[in-house]
Amino acid sequence: MNFEEKLNKGFELLREKEIDYALDVARELQEEQPDSHEAFYLEALVMQQLNQWDISMKAIEKALELSDDNAPYYNLRGNVRMQLEKLKEAEEDFDKAIEINDTSAAHRNKVMLMLMTDRGQEAIPYLINRIKEDPKDAENWILMGDMINKGGQPDKARTYYEQALKIDPDNEYAKRQLETEE
Structure with a gap:
Protein backbone atom coordinates (compact mmCIF):
# COMPACT_ATOMS: atom_id res chain seq x y z
CA MET A 1 0.00 0.00 0.00
CA ASP A 69 -1.96 27.59 3.62
CA ASN A 70 -4.45 24.90 4.52
CA ALA A 71 -7.90 26.10 5.67
CA PRO A 72 -8.97 22.82 7.33
CA TYR A 73 -5.81 22.90 9.46
CA TYR A 74 -6.56 26.41 10.73
CA ASN A 75 -10.16 25.41 11.33
CA LEU A 76 -9.07 22.37 13.36
CA ARG A 77 -6.57 24.41 15.36
CA GLY A 78 -9.35 26.91 16.04
CA ASN A 79 -11.52 24.08 17.35
CA VAL A 80 -8.74 22.84 19.60
CA ARG A 81 -8.09 26.37 20.85
CA MET A 82 -11.80 26.75 21.64
CA GLN A 83 -11.60 23.61 23.76
CA LEU A 84 -8.52 25.01 25.51
CA GLU A 85 -10.45 28.29 26.05
CA LYS A 86 -8.02 30.29 23.94
CA LEU A 87 -10.92 32.07 22.30
CA LYS A 88 -9.17 35.07 20.75
CA GLU A 89 -6.64 32.79 19.04
CA ALA A 90 -9.44 30.43 17.97
CA GLU A 91 -11.25 33.27 16.23
CA GLU A 92 -8.03 34.29 14.48
CA ASP A 93 -7.71 30.72 13.18
CA PHE A 94 -11.31 30.66 11.94
CA ASP A 95 -10.77 34.01 10.20
CA LYS A 96 -7.58 32.66 8.59
CA ALA A 97 -9.41 29.53 7.38
CA ILE A 98 -12.12 31.75 5.89
CA GLU A 99 -9.50 33.96 4.24
CA ILE A 100 -7.70 30.98 2.66
CA ASN A 101 -10.81 29.14 1.51
CA ASP A 102 -14.22 30.57 2.33
CA THR A 103 -15.11 27.40 4.20
CA SER A 104 -18.57 26.86 5.68
CA ALA A 105 -17.20 24.91 8.63
CA ALA A 106 -15.02 27.85 9.70
CA HIS A 107 -17.97 30.25 9.38
CA ARG A 108 -20.10 27.97 11.59
CA ASN A 109 -17.30 27.69 14.12
CA LYS A 110 -17.01 31.47 14.16
CA VAL A 111 -20.74 31.69 14.94
CA MET A 112 -20.32 29.15 17.75
CA LEU A 113 -17.45 31.21 19.12
CA MET A 114 -19.59 34.35 19.02
CA LEU A 115 -22.24 32.52 21.04
CA MET A 116 -19.65 31.27 23.54
CA THR A 117 -18.38 34.81 24.07
CA ASP A 118 -21.84 36.35 24.61
CA ARG A 119 -21.88 37.97 21.18
CA GLY A 120 -25.23 36.48 20.16
CA GLN A 121 -26.41 39.82 18.80
CA GLU A 122 -23.47 39.72 16.42
CA ALA A 123 -23.92 36.01 15.63
CA ILE A 124 -27.50 36.25 14.38
CA PRO A 125 -26.91 38.72 11.52
CA TYR A 126 -23.66 36.93 10.66
CA LEU A 127 -25.51 33.61 10.35
CA ILE A 128 -28.39 35.19 8.41
CA ASN A 129 -25.81 36.52 5.97
CA ARG A 130 -24.26 33.04 5.68
CA ILE A 131 -27.70 31.55 4.92
CA LYS A 132 -28.22 34.18 2.21
CA GLU A 133 -24.79 33.50 0.71
CA ASP A 134 -25.11 29.71 0.85
CA PRO A 135 -28.79 28.76 1.19
CA LYS A 136 -28.06 25.10 0.41
CA ASP A 137 -25.88 24.57 3.52
CA ALA A 138 -28.17 22.65 5.86
CA GLU A 139 -25.85 23.11 8.83
CA ASN A 140 -26.40 26.88 8.81
CA TRP A 141 -30.16 26.37 8.95
CA ILE A 142 -29.73 23.93 11.84
CA LEU A 143 -27.47 26.32 13.74
CA MET A 144 -30.02 29.11 13.31
CA GLY A 145 -32.76 26.76 14.50
CA ASP A 146 -30.72 25.91 17.58
CA MET A 147 -30.12 29.58 18.36
CA ILE A 148 -33.81 30.43 17.99
CA ASN A 149 -34.85 27.37 19.98
CA LYS A 150 -32.54 28.38 22.84
CA GLY A 151 -34.07 31.83 22.60
CA GLY A 152 -37.43 30.31 23.51
CA GLN A 153 -39.11 30.25 20.09
CA PRO A 154 -39.52 26.54 19.27
CA ASP A 155 -42.17 27.11 16.59
CA LYS A 156 -39.91 29.48 14.67
CA ALA A 157 -36.94 27.14 15.18
CA ARG A 158 -38.98 24.32 13.68
CA THR A 159 -39.11 26.13 10.32
CA TYR A 160 -35.30 26.22 10.22
CA TYR A 161 -35.00 22.50 10.98
CA GLU A 162 -37.61 21.76 8.31
CA GLN A 163 -35.63 23.80 5.78
CA ALA A 164 -32.47 21.89 6.72
CA LEU A 165 -34.30 18.62 6.04
CA LYS A 166 -35.43 19.86 2.63
CA ILE A 167 -31.75 20.37 1.79
CA ASP A 168 -30.45 17.25 3.57
CA PRO A 169 -33.32 14.76 4.07
CA ASP A 170 -31.04 12.29 5.89
CA ASN A 171 -29.85 14.75 8.55
CA GLU A 172 -30.43 12.84 11.78
CA TYR A 173 -29.90 15.85 14.04
CA ALA A 174 -32.60 17.93 12.30
CA LYS A 175 -34.97 14.94 12.42
CA ARG A 176 -34.38 14.56 16.17
CA GLN A 177 -34.96 18.25 16.75
CA LEU A 178 -38.31 18.08 14.97
CA GLU A 179 -39.28 14.97 16.94
CA THR A 180 -38.51 16.64 20.27
CA GLU A 181 -40.55 19.68 19.28
CA GLU A 182 -43.73 17.63 18.80
Whole structure:
Protein backbone atom coordinates (compact mmCIF):
# COMPACT_ATOMS: atom_id res chain seq x y z
CA MET A 1 0.00 0.00 0.00
CA ASN A 2 1.45 3.38 -0.95
CA PHE A 3 1.41 6.50 1.21
CA GLU A 4 -1.82 7.90 -0.25
CA GLU A 5 -3.66 4.60 0.19
CA LYS A 6 -2.49 4.31 3.80
CA LEU A 7 -3.55 7.90 4.49
CA ASN A 8 -7.00 7.25 3.03
CA LYS A 9 -7.23 4.09 5.12
CA GLY A 10 -6.36 6.14 8.23
CA PHE A 11 -9.17 8.63 7.53
CA GLU A 12 -11.55 5.75 6.84
CA LEU A 13 -10.63 4.14 10.17
CA LEU A 14 -11.25 7.45 11.91
CA ARG A 15 -14.70 7.78 10.30
CA GLU A 16 -15.48 4.23 11.43
CA LYS A 17 -14.41 5.17 14.99
CA GLU A 18 -11.46 2.75 14.87
CA ILE A 19 -9.47 5.38 16.75
CA ASP A 20 -6.50 3.27 17.89
CA TYR A 21 -5.92 1.90 14.39
CA ALA A 22 -6.24 5.35 12.83
CA LEU A 23 -3.60 6.63 15.28
CA ASP A 24 -1.32 3.72 14.38
CA VAL A 25 -1.64 4.66 10.70
CA ALA A 26 -0.90 8.33 11.42
CA ARG A 27 2.24 7.49 13.39
CA GLU A 28 3.42 4.97 10.79
CA LEU A 29 2.99 7.58 8.05
CA GLN A 30 4.91 10.15 10.11
CA GLU A 31 7.80 7.72 10.38
CA GLU A 32 7.70 6.95 6.65
CA GLN A 33 7.47 10.60 5.61
CA PRO A 34 8.32 13.01 8.45
CA ASP A 35 7.49 15.99 6.21
CA SER A 36 3.95 14.79 5.53
CA HIS A 37 1.56 17.37 6.92
CA GLU A 38 -1.39 15.06 6.22
CA ALA A 39 -0.11 12.44 8.69
CA PHE A 40 0.09 15.05 11.44
CA TYR A 41 -3.39 16.32 10.54
CA LEU A 42 -4.71 12.76 10.88
CA GLU A 43 -3.09 12.46 14.30
CA ALA A 44 -4.61 15.81 15.35
CA LEU A 45 -8.07 14.61 14.32
CA VAL A 46 -7.62 11.35 16.22
CA MET A 47 -6.49 13.16 19.35
CA GLN A 48 -9.43 15.54 19.04
CA GLN A 49 -11.75 12.52 19.07
CA LEU A 50 -10.02 11.37 22.27
CA ASN A 51 -10.29 14.84 23.84
CA GLN A 52 -6.50 14.91 24.05
CA TRP A 53 -6.37 18.62 23.28
CA ASP A 54 -2.70 19.28 24.04
CA ILE A 55 -1.52 16.39 21.87
CA SER A 56 -3.97 17.39 19.14
CA MET A 57 -2.56 20.93 19.31
CA LYS A 58 1.03 19.70 18.90
CA ALA A 59 0.06 17.60 15.88
CA ILE A 60 -1.91 20.36 14.15
CA GLU A 61 0.88 22.86 14.86
CA LYS A 62 3.29 20.47 13.12
CA ALA A 63 0.89 20.09 10.18
CA LEU A 64 0.65 23.88 9.88
CA GLU A 65 4.42 24.21 10.11
CA LEU A 66 4.64 21.91 7.07
CA SER A 67 1.68 23.41 5.18
CA ASP A 68 0.62 26.86 6.32
CA ASP A 69 -1.96 27.59 3.62
CA ASN A 70 -4.45 24.90 4.52
CA ALA A 71 -7.90 26.10 5.67
CA PRO A 72 -8.97 22.82 7.33
CA TYR A 73 -5.81 22.90 9.46
CA TYR A 74 -6.56 26.41 10.73
CA ASN A 75 -10.16 25.41 11.33
CA LEU A 76 -9.07 22.37 13.36
CA ARG A 77 -6.57 24.41 15.36
CA GLY A 78 -9.35 26.91 16.04
CA ASN A 79 -11.52 24.08 17.35
CA VAL A 80 -8.74 22.84 19.60
CA ARG A 81 -8.09 26.37 20.85
CA MET A 82 -11.80 26.75 21.64
CA GLN A 83 -11.60 23.61 23.76
CA LEU A 84 -8.52 25.01 25.51
CA GLU A 85 -10.45 28.29 26.05
CA LYS A 86 -8.02 30.29 23.94
CA LEU A 87 -10.92 32.07 22.30
CA LYS A 88 -9.17 35.07 20.75
CA GLU A 89 -6.64 32.79 19.04
CA ALA A 90 -9.44 30.43 17.97
CA GLU A 91 -11.25 33.27 16.23
CA GLU A 92 -8.03 34.29 14.48
CA ASP A 93 -7.71 30.72 13.18
CA PHE A 94 -11.31 30.66 11.94
CA ASP A 95 -10.77 34.01 10.20
CA LYS A 96 -7.58 32.66 8.59
CA ALA A 97 -9.41 29.53 7.38
CA ILE A 98 -12.12 31.75 5.89
CA GLU A 99 -9.50 33.96 4.24
CA ILE A 100 -7.70 30.98 2.66
CA ASN A 101 -10.81 29.14 1.51
CA ASP A 102 -14.22 30.57 2.33
CA THR A 103 -15.11 27.40 4.20
CA SER A 104 -18.57 26.86 5.68
CA ALA A 105 -17.20 24.91 8.63
CA ALA A 106 -15.02 27.85 9.70
CA HIS A 107 -17.97 30.25 9.38
CA ARG A 108 -20.10 27.97 11.59
CA ASN A 109 -17.30 27.69 14.12
CA LYS A 110 -17.01 31.47 14.16
CA VAL A 111 -20.74 31.69 14.94
CA MET A 112 -20.32 29.15 17.75
CA LEU A 113 -17.45 31.21 19.12
CA MET A 114 -19.59 34.35 19.02
CA LEU A 115 -22.24 32.52 21.04
CA MET A 116 -19.65 31.27 23.54
CA THR A 117 -18.38 34.81 24.07
CA ASP A 118 -21.84 36.35 24.61
CA ARG A 119 -21.88 37.97 21.18
CA GLY A 120 -25.23 36.48 20.16
CA GLN A 121 -26.41 39.82 18.80
CA GLU A 122 -23.47 39.72 16.42
CA ALA A 123 -23.92 36.01 15.63
CA ILE A 124 -27.50 36.25 14.38
CA PRO A 125 -26.91 38.72 11.52
CA TYR A 126 -23.66 36.93 10.66
CA LEU A 127 -25.51 33.61 10.35
CA ILE A 128 -28.39 35.19 8.41
CA ASN A 129 -25.81 36.52 5.97
CA ARG A 130 -24.26 33.04 5.68
CA ILE A 131 -27.70 31.55 4.92
CA LYS A 132 -28.22 34.18 2.21
CA GLU A 133 -24.79 33.50 0.71
CA ASP A 134 -25.11 29.71 0.85
CA PRO A 135 -28.79 28.76 1.19
CA LYS A 136 -28.06 25.10 0.41
CA ASP A 137 -25.88 24.57 3.52
CA ALA A 138 -28.17 22.65 5.86
CA GLU A 139 -25.85 23.11 8.83
CA ASN A 140 -26.40 26.88 8.81
CA TRP A 141 -30.16 26.37 8.95
CA ILE A 142 -29.73 23.93 11.84
CA LEU A 143 -27.47 26.32 13.74
CA MET A 144 -30.02 29.11 13.31
CA GLY A 145 -32.76 26.76 14.50
CA ASP A 146 -30.72 25.91 17.58
CA MET A 147 -30.12 29.58 18.36
CA ILE A 148 -33.81 30.43 17.99
CA ASN A 149 -34.85 27.37 19.98
CA LYS A 150 -32.54 28.38 22.84
CA GLY A 151 -34.07 31.83 22.60
CA GLY A 152 -37.43 30.31 23.51
CA GLN A 153 -39.11 30.25 20.09
CA PRO A 154 -39.52 26.54 19.27
CA ASP A 155 -42.17 27.11 16.59
CA LYS A 156 -39.91 29.48 14.67
CA ALA A 157 -36.94 27.14 15.18
CA ARG A 158 -38.98 24.32 13.68
CA THR A 159 -39.11 26.13 10.32
CA TYR A 160 -35.30 26.22 10.22
CA TYR A 161 -35.00 22.50 10.98
CA GLU A 162 -37.61 21.76 8.31
CA GLN A 163 -35.63 23.80 5.78
CA ALA A 164 -32.47 21.89 6.72
CA LEU A 165 -34.30 18.62 6.04
CA LYS A 166 -35.43 19.86 2.63
CA ILE A 167 -31.75 20.37 1.79
CA ASP A 168 -30.45 17.25 3.57
CA PRO A 169 -33.32 14.76 4.07
CA ASP A 170 -31.04 12.29 5.89
CA ASN A 171 -29.85 14.75 8.55
CA GLU A 172 -30.43 12.84 11.78
CA TYR A 173 -29.90 15.85 14.04
CA ALA A 174 -32.60 17.93 12.30
CA LYS A 175 -34.97 14.94 12.42
CA ARG A 176 -34.38 14.56 16.17
CA GLN A 177 -34.96 18.25 16.75
CA LEU A 178 -38.31 18.08 14.97
CA GLU A 179 -39.28 14.97 16.94
CA THR A 180 -38.51 16.64 20.27
CA GLU A 181 -40.55 19.68 19.28
CA GLU A 182 -43.73 17.63 18.80
